[in-house]
Amino acid sequence: MTPDHDLVGRRCAYLGRVLLPLVDQEPWRRSRRREDPRDRGVDPAVGERLIEIFAVPAAHAVALDASVSPAEFDGLPLLAVAGALTGKRDAGLLAGLPDTFTDVREEQAVDLFRRCAHASHRTRLRVFRLSGEVRHALVVLAERPPARSATCGDVFRGAAEAGLAP
Template sequence: MTSDPDTLWRRCAHLGRVLLPLVDQEPGRKADRHENLRTWGIDTVVGERLMEIFAALAAHAVVIDSSVPTAQFDALPVRTVAEAATSKRDFELLAGLPDSFADVRDEQAVQLFRLSAYEGGQASRRLFQLSREVRHSLIVLAEHPLLPCPTCADVLRRATEANLPK
């Protein structure tokens, strides 16, 4: 198990928060994502927040499942997180989360994710659609031409270089 669940969650949440701003540096990505969200009937703000939390949950689940120390989060390949976003069932992504969250926005987003996962029907379909979009966004980062096999640390370093908020 990880050595510090709160630190791990904060690192995963940070990855989720920087995902879309980094992907949006690619021409047309933001407009395409917004169009997809509209087509699916998902509010843009809610959809993007769920995508952020989805990416955080996927990264968190990979670390929890592999029982690596929190320090190993940085070495986690982005492609592995991308695969987890679509290969794990929604409720599997919720396993091992901290009991409480320092950021109330994270807590609210996780609760919305949890509600959607267990509600079924249209809510589950919405999560499936978002999982595909999260995977695609992570793959865009993973295929960055300057990094052959980027890790979570590489993504966070790019976010820092781009002056994205923590």
């Protein structure tokens, strides 16, 4: 894996980690989201981790499709990442993901995503419905005032302002 590819992967993982805390700045959203995983038979803590994980391959797929460098990653529109969650099948999101990682948490996230993609139809359907929560969170952040059509860089700046560590 090239250093650029590794850095893009880390930016994708960071996007996943800060996504829910930034959406949760509106407290009513957190309580609603915690009900949804339960409705789908998924423990809320596991559901939140899966939501974090689903953002990684979606952002990575968009970055790969756009052939962006780490410096250009911040310019990726959030709505494009959200679109990858509905426009690509599991295999499309898995394509191009690295085989090795420098961060154990990133490796665990991608491994879990791969296992979910190859699970039974019922399990896969239940778990991948949570990707709708990721899409919703990305759209909420993309459309949150004052920055309409927000980018990944806008999310990173918001995370820095909120004190969320990279």
